[in-house]
Amino acid sequence: MTQLNPRDGHIVLINTFKVKSGKAEALLAALIKATETTVNKIPGFVSANFHVSLNGKQVVNYAQWRSKADFDRAMQVPEFQAHMKEMFELIESFDPVLYELRYSHGA
Amino acid sequence: MTQLNPRDGHIVLINTFKVKSGKAEALLAALIKATETTVNKIPGFVSANFHVSLNGKQVVNYAQWRSKADFDRAMQVPEFQAHMKEMFELIESFDPVLYELRYSHGA
Numbered sequence: 707m708t709q710l711n712p713r714d715g716h717i718v719l720i721n722t723f724k725v726k727s728g729k730a731e732a733l734l735a736a737l738i739k740a741t742e743t744t745v746n747k748i749p750g751f752v753s754a755n756f757h758v759s760l761n762g763k764q765v766v767n768y769a770q771w772r773s774k775a776d777f778d779r780a781m782q783v784p785e786f787q788a789h790m791k792e793m794f795e796l797i798e799s800f801d802p803v804l805y806e807l808r809y810s811h812g813a
Numbered sequence: 814m815t816q817l818n819p820r821d822g823h824i825v826l827i828n829t830f831k832v833k834s835g836k837a838e839a840l841l842a843a844l845i846k847a848t849e850t851t852v853n854k855i856p857g858f859v860s861a862n863f864h865v866s867l868n869g870k871q872v873v874n875y876a877q878w879r880s881k882a883d884f885d886r887a888m889q890v891p892e893f894q895a896h897m898k899e900m901f902e903l904i905e906s907f908d909p910v911l912y913e914l915r916y917s918h919g920a
Contacts, residue, residue: 708917710815710862710875718864720827720873734915741918753919755817757825757912760881766827766912768817768875774867805864805873808841810815811848812860 708753708770712807716752716770717777721802723765729796730762736796737767740789748783750776774804815860815877819914823859823877824884828909830872836903837869843903844874847896855890857883881911 725733734756741754752770759765771777780786832840841863848861859877866872878884887893 708817708919710817710860717867720864720875738916738918746918746920751920753817753917755914755918756916757827757914760824760911760913764910764912766910768827803871803873804867805871806867807862807864809845809863810860811845811853811862812815813853813858 708755708768710807710810712810714770714807716772716807717774718805718807719767719769719771719777719802720805721767721769721800723767723793723800724798725763725765726796726798728762730758730765733765733793733796734758736789736793737765740786740793744783744785744789745780748776748780748786750780777804815862815875817914817917819917821877821914823879823914824881825912825914826874826876826878826884826909827912828874828876828907830874830900830907831905832870832872833903833905835869837865837872840872840900840903841865843896843900844872847893847900851890851892851896852887855883855887855893857887884911 857879
């Protein structure tokens with residue numbers, strides 16, 4: 707289970723994938739495989755959280771990394787890049803944006 | 814602190830605001846005010862989590878609601894709509910998308 711806490715100091719990647727028609731489940735499976743075989747072994751990885759939009763057109767990875775430096779290094783890992791290439795045939799586009807979590811409020 | 818758990822059954826709203834130049838902090842303050850005065854009293858509200866992009870151009874609300882029906886009802890609350898109107902002068906656009914959280918993996 708993932709915890710969101712503005713005081714944890716993590717960097718947050720929100721990566722929005724626009725998927726080709728009917729490919730959301732295939733992309734989800736590819737992301738899970740990449741996470742469990744490669745990404746979870748990269749230093750600085752904290753969590754990955756995969757979401758499928760209700761209309762099936764978008765998949766979002768909400769990922770936490772220990773720092774921006776760790777994230778930047780992870781992007782250079784050849785095995786990671788190979789997984790990304792495999793996903794390109796399933797998607798129209800992707801839009802990775804880095805954020806700081808500034809505020810959380812629960813009911 | 815917010816918890817992400819694919820088994821919690823929540824609906825997830827990821828709302829990406831593109832902010833006018835220099836307005837990220839003002840939008841963050843407006844979102845916090847709306848949450849603490851209005852949104853946290855609406856039935857079905859679970860959490861709101863506000864993020865500012867490292868480049869200062871985007872603010873994201875990662876929000877959890879108990880169900881889509883609760884979320885749809887919340888959008889009709891007049892006080893909520895009034896807060897949204899106040900925010901329009903700070904933003905270029907916003908893009909609310911509803912998701913299911915399907916998978917979480919922590920380090």
